[in-house]
Amino acid sequence: MSTTPPSTLPVAVVTGAARGIGLAITRWFLDNGYAVALLDWNADELKSTMTRLDQPERTLMHVCDVSQPAQVQACADDVMARFGRVDALINNAGVAIFKPIQDTTFDEWRHVLSVNLDGAFLCTQTFAPLMQQGQGGSVVNIASISGLRASTLRVAYGTSKAALIHLTKQQAVEYGAFGVRVNCIAPGPVDTEMAKQVHTAAIRKDYYDTIPLNRYGLPEEIAAAVGFLCSPGGAYVNGQTLAVDGGFDVMGVGLPTLRKDAAGG
Secondary structure (H helix, E strand, O other), X not given: OOOOOXXXXXXXXXXXXXXXXXXXXXXXXHHOOOEEEEEEOOHHHHHHHHHHHOOOOOEEEEEOOOOOHHHHHHHHHHHHHHOOOOOEEEEOOOOOOOXXXXXXXXXXXXXXXXXXXXXXXXXXXXXXXXXXXXXXXXXXXXXXXXXXXXXXXEHHHHHHHHXXXXXXXXXXXXXXXXXXXXXXXXXXXXXXHHHHHHOOHHHHHHHHXXXXXXXXXXXXXXXXXXXXXXXXXXXXXXXXXXXXXXOOOOOOOOHHHHHHHHOOO
């Protein structure tokens, strides 16, 4: 490992950083005085993002498949050689396959779990010891509301996110003893470019009907919650899952009717 003097800035590592929620999280860290290592499997998107961010002094890109141990270790070596420290790790990289259970192949099942679950395991196992070398740090795993409640066509995705929520608790218990806090964000529907492509008008209406705030979340709202968990304000929060979902997880039945009655319709 490099003996590079530590950066004078705190350093965050964000996986799946090239777009969507990961990019919003990256921007939050940059806006709040961090240097950021951006990890993503898509080299072209990552290069484009780096160009748009245009902060070469405070950013580092590394093309990485987080499900591959050797690639994750190479990223850690790269980060330490450049910045000499790690203060925050955001395990955001994820994939999804939406199919009925009977149509989901075992290869598809394994692919989703390898990225969404194995990736968070490997990255935390690799980067948490680097935080321990400094003043501790914060890990935030990005799960999903699909890990808290079941829905159709999400057998692999939902299961991977539910497992990630429990992995967070396991990590929090062990790493917390060494000054590394581990928490989890469970976003509800978020208005990313991917969601706009995948969610039809009918699906969006279904979500609006079952979210008390009657809208999708914004990537910046997820990033703000991540930022809190990595900030001094979240210094005593460990092993928790925060649903950033407009109330979706707690909603039962009857909301559309209640809205209709309130409107006098």
